[in-house]
Amino acid sequence: MDFVVAPSSSHSLLNHSHNNNNILCCYFNNKKNRSHFSVPSSAGIFSLRKFNSVSFRYRRGCSRIVCTRRRVMDSSNSATSPEVSKPKIVTGPGGYVLEDVPHLSDYIPDLPTYPNPLQDNPAYSVVKQYFVHVDDTVPQKVVVHKDGPRGIHFRRAGPRQRVYFDSDEVHACIVTCGGLCPGLNTVIREIVCGLYHMYGVKKVLGIDGGYRGFYAKNTVNLNPKFVNDIHKRGGTVLGTSRGGHDTSKIVDSIQDRGINQVYIIGGDGTQRGASVIFEEIRRRGLKVSVAGIPKTIDNDIPVIDKSFGFDTAVEEAQRAINAAHVEADSIENGIGLVKLMGRYSGFIAMHATLASRDVDCCLIPESPFYLEGPGGLYEYIERQLKENGHMVIVIAEGAGQELLSESMTLKDASGNKLLKDVGLWISTKIKDYFSKERKIPINLKYIDPTYMIRAIPSNASDNVYCTLLAQSAVHGAMSGYTGFTSGLVNGRQTYIPFSRIIEKQNKVVITDRMWARLLSSTNQPSFWSPKVAIGDKDNEEEANDKGICGEEDPHFN
Numbered sequence: 414m415d416f417v418v419a420p421s422s423s424h425s426l427l428n429h430s431h432n433n434n435n436i437l438c439c440y441f442n443n444k445k446n447r448s449h450f451s452v453p454s455s456a457g458i459f460s461l462r463k464f465n466s467v468s469f470r471y472r473r474g475c476s477r478i479v480c481t482r483r484r485v486m487d488s489s490n491s492a493t494s495p496e497v498s499k500p501k502i503v504t505g506p507g508g509y510v511l512e513d514v515p516h517l518s519d520y521i522p523d524l525p526t527y528p529n530p531l532q533d534n535p536a537y538s539v540v541k542q543y544f545v546h547v548d549d550t551v552p553q554k555v556v557v558h559k560d561g562p563r564g565i566h567f568r569r570a571g572p573r574q575r576v577y578f579d580s581d582e583v584h585a586c587i588v589t590c591g592g593l594c595p596g597l598n599t600v601i602r603e604i605v606c607g608l609y610h611m612y613g614v615k616k617v618l619g620i621d622g623g624y625r626g627f628y629a630k631n632t633v634n635l636n637p638k639f640v641n642d643i644h645k646r647g648g649t650v651l652g653t654s655r656g657g658h659d660t661s662k663i664v665d666s667i668q669d670r671g672i673n674q675v676y677i678i679g680g681d682g683t684q685r686g687a688s689v690i691f692e693e694i695r696r697r698g699l700k701v702s703v704a705g706i707p708k709t710i711d712n713d714i715p716v717i718d719k720s721f722g723f724d725t726a727v728e729e730a731q732r733a734i735n736a737a738h739v740e741a742d743s744i745e746n747g748i749g750l751v752k753l754m755g756r757y758s759g760f761i762a763m764h765a766t767l768a769s770r771d772v773d774c775c776l777i778p779e780s781p782f783y784l785e786g787p788g789g790l791y792e793y794i795e796r797q798l799k800e801n802g803h804m805v806i807v808i809a810e811g812a813g814q815e816l817l818s819e820s821m822t823l824k825d826a827s828g829n830k831l832l833k834d835v836g837l838w839i840s841t842k843i844k845d846y847f848s849k850e851r852k853i854p855i856n857l858k859y860i861d862p863t864y865m866i867r868a869i870p871s872n873a874s875d876n877v878y879c880t881l882l883a884q885s886a887v888h889g890a891m892s893g894y895t896g897f898t899s900g901l902v903n904g905r906q907t908y909i910p911f912s913r914i915i916e917k918q919n920k921v922v923i924t925d926r927m928w929a930r931l932l933s934s935t936n937q938p939s940f941w942s943p944k945v946a947i948g949d950k951d952n953e954e955e956a957n958d959k960g961i962c963g964e965e966d967p968h969f970n
């Protein structure tokens with residue numbers, strides 16, 4: 414074995430050690446001293462973070478270690494480095510814009526490539542045009558005007574003819590973070606099976622209990638047998654958590670374990686965490702692909718058509734709404750009140766309402782409401798009870814928070830605002846108002862199925878969706894893409910840069926047609942005047958950005 418000897422800093426390697434079974438021992442000689450160090454032999458190219466200013470590149474099958482000068486890679490330094498990768502924007506004729514995703518070759522030169530093993534797979538080799546063309550992209554907006562620009566596009570997901578990892582070299586890991594969501598286990602299953610069956614990858618680690626599991630918990634070896642029927646269960650077999658995102662410790666753990674593909678399943682917070690991990694990995698010059706799979710019951714991740722598990726949750730919410738309707742309909746002046754999830758975005762409440770047709774009023778965080786006076790909720794309830802003898806109200810947990818009494822705002826471990834129970838609050842308010850002020854006897858039944866709608870296994874269509882997302886993520890990582898979230902855009906699987914995913918939250922646009930449809934289905938008051946709606950800059954911009962002012966969104970419009 415021969416070395417290119419770095420002229421300085423060799424001393425910093427003396428203290429370096431790895432607790433990894435899969436290590437390559439190297440001896441390093443320079444004129445001053447003799448050092449010994451170990452590196453994960455599974456890594457195609459890696460760097461040693463303690464070895465200031467120098468990175469080592471080791472290629473499988475070669476007996477040569479190449480040392481090249483690089484930026485400081487010590488994690489304590491990189492954490493404070495202001496350097497963040499720039500968005501990869503490619504423009505073309507007619508106003509074409511590609512918001513591309515990073516690639517390992519952007520920061521690691523001369524990476525070897527390999528033919529995609531899928532080409533020899535009997536199931537896939539017969540598929541015409543199975544491999545995605547390098548120039549295939551997917552438009553963000555599908556409704557265009559004759560003279561309008563072609564607009565923003567994302568890279569189409571799918572298998573590429575050449576991959577950047579030899580199958581034996583891959584050491585993948587999967588982590589799930591944030592709240593539960595139907596379909597988490599399906600995504601885990603399909604990443605494991607996709608890696609095994611499509612790419613012959615045998616080393617897949619499960620990280621226990623979210624981000625902190627990287628440095629504070631044991632890992633579990635995942636294989637097709639282990640994950641075989643996990644998709645039939647709710648929750649995540651890997652466990653999850655909020656908080657505990659320590660970038661340096663996480664990337665140290667990735668590096669120390671010789672992991673080179675990281676699959677991160679989670680919501681907006683998780684994708685933010687994934688983005689920071691990607692930046693740190695890039696700063697250290699590691700050959701590690703970071704792939705995000707968007708998960709959120711609230712559907713608050715932007716750009717994508719919808720998040721997995723959302724349909725299942727809406728379906729499950731029907732059971733609660735049906736129960737509320739039966740209860741309300743069976744008694745004089747019956748009011749059925751259902752609280753559904755939706756911290757900042759009311760998609761579940763909106764879709765559950767539209768699906769049910771039994772709901773008379775849907776209250777979401779994006780649409781402020783008021784109780785008293787003309788056009789208020791009390792007035793509407795009284796009218797409904799007079800006309801129909803009963804009514805059903807659906808309220809998203811984040812709705813009307815500004816109306817609840819001011820007290821100290823608590824936050825969860827991830828920094829999300831802990832909401833006050835608007836369901837209980839509004840139940841009491843309605844009861845008090847009708848019994849004390851109006852002297853009208855009412856029968857209010859409050860149903861809170863919040864956790865029930867997300868702790869269940871995914872339904873059939875979400876299962877298929879999860880499979881596509883997982884396989885897309887695997888194809889992307891194998892093809893050397895990194896710093897991306899796999900997502901459905903206009904019904905096509907794409908790779909979306911983290912920067913776009915974490916830019917803002919997806920919200921119901923109350924000036925959009927979908928909310929108008931809901932209002933005309935429930936006949937509830939809008940609670941806002943057209944003046945307010947027109948002046949609602951945030952909502953207008955969001956609508957324009959998402960391109961859902963017209964009939965563009967295949968799922969939500």
Ligand SMILES: Nc1ncnc2c1ncn2[C@@H]1O[C@H](COP(=O)(O)OP(=O)(O)OP(=O)(O)O)[C@@H](O)[C@H]1O
Nearest residue numbers: 591592655656658679680681682683685686709827
């Ligand atoms: N800005 C951030 N930078 C780094 N890590 C973050 C950031 N925001 C959140 N995280 C981490 O991401 C993980 C999940 O975040 P969070 O609890 O907000 O859930 P989420 O992914 O948004 O899912 P959901 O809200 O749908 O339950 C946590 O471990 C949290 O520490």
Ligand SMILES: O=P(O)(O)OC[C@H]1O[C@](O)(CO)[C@@H](O)[C@@H]1O
Nearest residue numbers: 592593709710711754755756825
């Ligand atoms: O799981 P926790 O920490 O109780 O958080 C509940 C929150 O998680 C979500 O389900 C998002 O995942 C929100 O709808 C809800 O407010």
Ligand SMILES: [Mg+2]
Nearest residue numbers: 591680681682
């Ligand atoms: Mg979130």
